[in-house]
Amino acid sequence: MSSDLKRPKKDRGWRGDWFARGEVFGNLGPFVIPAIGLIVALLLPLYFKFHKSDASTIIVYCAQDQEFAEPIFAEFTKQTGIRVLALWDSEAVKTVGLANRLLAEKSHPQCDVWWSNEEFRTHQLEAKGLFREEEGVKEFGYRSRRIVINTNLVLSVVSGPLSVVSSQSSVAGATDHGRLTTDLLPPPRSLSELTNVLYRGKVALAYPLYGTTATHFLALRQQWGEARWESWCRALAANKPLLVDGNSVVVKLVGRGEAAIGLTDSDDVAAGRREGLPIAALPYTEETLLIPNTVAVLRAAPHPDAAQKLFEFLQSHSVTERLIAATAFEGACDCDVNERTLIPKWDAVLRDLEPATAKLKEIFLR
Numbered sequence: 001m002s003s004d005l006k007r008p009k010k011d012r013g014w015r016g017d018w019f020a021r022g023e024v025f026g027n028l029g030p031f032v033i034p035a036i037g038l039i040v041a042l043l044l045p046l047y048f049k050f051h052k053s054d055a056s057t058i059i060v061y062c063a064q065d066q067e068f069a070e071p072i073f074a075e076f077t078k079q080t081g082i083r084v085l086a087l088w089d090s091e092a093v094k095t096v097g098l099a100n101r102l103l104a105e106k107s108h109p110q111c112d113v114w115w116s117n118e119e120f121r122t123h124q125l126e127a128k129g130l131f132r133e134e135e136g137v138k139e140f141g142y143r144s145r146r147i148v149i150n151t152n153l154v155l156s157v158v159s160g161p162l163s164v165v166s167s168q169s170s171v172a173g174a175t176d177h178g179r180l181t182t183d184l185l186p187p188p189r190s191l192s193e194l195t196n197v198l199y200r201g202k203v204a205l206a207y208p209l210y211g212t213t214a215t216h217f218l219a220l221r222q223q224w225g226e227a228r229w230e231s232w233c234r235a236l237a238a239n240k241p242l243l244v245d246g247n248s249v250v251v252k253l254v255g256r257g258e259a260a261i262g263l264t265d266s267d268d269v270a271a272g273r274r275e276g277l278p279i280a281a282l283p284y285t286e287e288t289l290l291i292p293n294t295v296a297v298l299r300a301a302p303h304p305d306a307a308q309k310l311f312e313f314l315q316s317h318s319v320t321e322r323l324i325a326a327t328a329f330e331g332a333c334d335c336d337v338n339e340r341t342l343i344p345k346w347d348a349v350l351r352d353l354e355p356a357t358a359k360l361k362e363i364f365l366r
Contacts, residue, residue, distance in 0.1 A: 204259035270327035
């Protein structure tokens with residue numbers, strides 16, 4: 001037998017060659033992924049169309065945290081028999097992604113009810129005419145934007161449900177349980193102080209283009225004026241803050257001591273304290289933003305009757321009390337807060353949204 005006959009055949013085809021298969025599928029990758037996306041885009045409207053014919057189903061775009069909203073939807077279904085199909089947002093692009101989706105679907109609405117855990121994007125969508133004219137939008141419950149500190153790193157005298165830091169803690173030489181705490185950082189008394197070199201690299205905040213962080217920054221611009229606001233944003237960015245994807249991440253960084261101070265929401269502070277993190281919230285100031293939840297029914301909602309029932313249900317006392325007990329809310333109505341806080345003029349915020357957002361991208365570009 002010749003040596004040529006002992007050699008393996010080279011012409012086995014790509015199916016029998018592992019390396020050849022990898023090369024073929026690798027070359028197909030750029031085509032397969034867009035194809036999958038196209039198939040999903042074509043099938044999704046059919047999915048919603050199927051459910052539109054079912055009067056016992058309602059579609060909700062929900063920016064409230066899933067852990068808080070799902071039990072509420074379950075109770076609604078139990079009481080009414082109406083099934084809730086919810087589309088959720090992500091922590092990184094809180095609210096913005098769902099709001100943009102609603103805008104894209106304006107001429108062919110797929111959603112019945114919009115439930116947001118902050119109000120700015122709701123005002124934006126309302127201004128675009130997405131909600132019904134009569135009783136289109138309602139507010140219920142509230143939480144707040146807070147400065148949170150690590151109590152092992154920042155001077156504190158704490159009390160209350162969020163372990164709110166007393167204003168006495170800003171006094172030099174104060175003590176905590178009889179121990180001198182002069183080796184700890186003093187807590188900032190305002191957002192303006194976060195630009196102090198003392199806090200360089202020690203402040204964490206969510207990327208200020210999304211969620212309540214964006215809302216807070218935009219409201220501050222309207223309150224302070226463009227010049228002061230831009231100067232503060234640039235000074236804050238120059239102080240090397242830790243920019244992260246979401247308020248819950250801020251709390252984790254502060255709780256672990258990777259940051260001493262953070263900007264976050266009251267429900268995230270409460271969640272961190274339940275996990276035993278050594279954190280506390282600073283008191284309300286004139287720069288504190290109160291954040292009501294909002295619920296709205298879409299204009300031309302596919303299931304208007306079911307939408308109205310959920311609209312009313314979410315505003316009920318029982319739902320508010322349940323969300324307060326879960327620490328999603330601080331209280332039932334922000335009108336009950338006696339301290340002076342930030343009161344945005346939303347029409348002005350919306351008017352300046354594009355230039356303000358462009359400036360935030362420029363200053364805080366990662």
